[in-house]
Amino acid sequence: MKTRRRPYAEQRPQELGGGVCSVPVPIPGNPLGYTLVYAVESPAGPVLVDAGWNHPDAWQALSGGLAALGLDVSAVRGVVVTHFHPDHAGLAGRVKEASGAWIAMHEHDAALVRLMAEYAAEAHDDFQADMLRRAGADPAEAGQAMGARPDPPAPPDRELRDGDLVDLPGRKLRAVHTPGHTPGHICLHLEDADRLFTGDHVLPGITPHIGIYPYDRDDVDPLGDFLESLDRVSGLGPLDALPAHEWIFPDVAARAAEIRHHHEEKLERLRALLSRRPRPLTIWEVAAMMTWNRPWEELSPMLRGMAAGEAAAHLRALEARGQVRRLAAVDPVRFHALDS
Ligand SMILES: [Zn+2]
Ligand SMILES: [Zn+2]
16 A cells, blocks of 8 residues: 555545545644544534544534535534544534534443543542552652643533444444544544544554553553454454545554554564563563554653553553463562463
């Protein structure tokens, strides 16, 4: 696939045929550039898949882009968000204000949104510093702020479960639960047009962030969930993929298989790395040894924090497969390879 990501300035609202349009909505200050918001038309008004980042420029782009396609934002019937992240759910509340639209998301992400709203009221600096310390970060690093958090998104009016049809008269848009990137991530299968809105689950050129927070949790396995979710999507067949970032691409099953392969290789490299070490490693040590798109020394505190989250998710997946064991009685927690 030779298509390359083009900057936001080169993106245009597009009529995609079959009653589906896309509107690029900028994410100010983010290298991803933009979110692709989709409108699925119906006799009862369009439903949006995702909404974009909550920012005045983004709102301009969304409302103006819909207008350029002959759609009025005040006629929007509903917003179904693929997951709670701010580049997807951020503007949903604003669309609701303008149109009276309902907001729908998977029940697991809805629970997280409620938690975020409770949490936003409290200070969390100690929580973050403690999480970093328990992962083995230097005390100096554990004291650094990892960046401001955006406001929590508007709470959903409707909660979806796997297999539910979205309220879109005359069309068939079905939620496919694809946990991993978030616990309640969904893809949306437009069954009347053989298309899959993939959110951040399957993107054509990059792979989504899969992390564990706090890093030392052992009651979840987001990477294991993500790999299963890739298989689920592959099982739907070679559908056209309409992702939330980058560009539209054919054959979601082929790309899902490629991403699965990427993570299997990464897991194997990590297992080999641990088995060569004479002593167990902290999550932070593992993160510093893994390969990222820039050298570890050049990563900002926020990116190091995300890298540690990814390292934790890979360690946890290896642990769930019985290839790695954690020493939980020590502080910070350490991991070592089991002989296979
Ligand atoms: Zn996301
Ligand atoms: Zn995203």
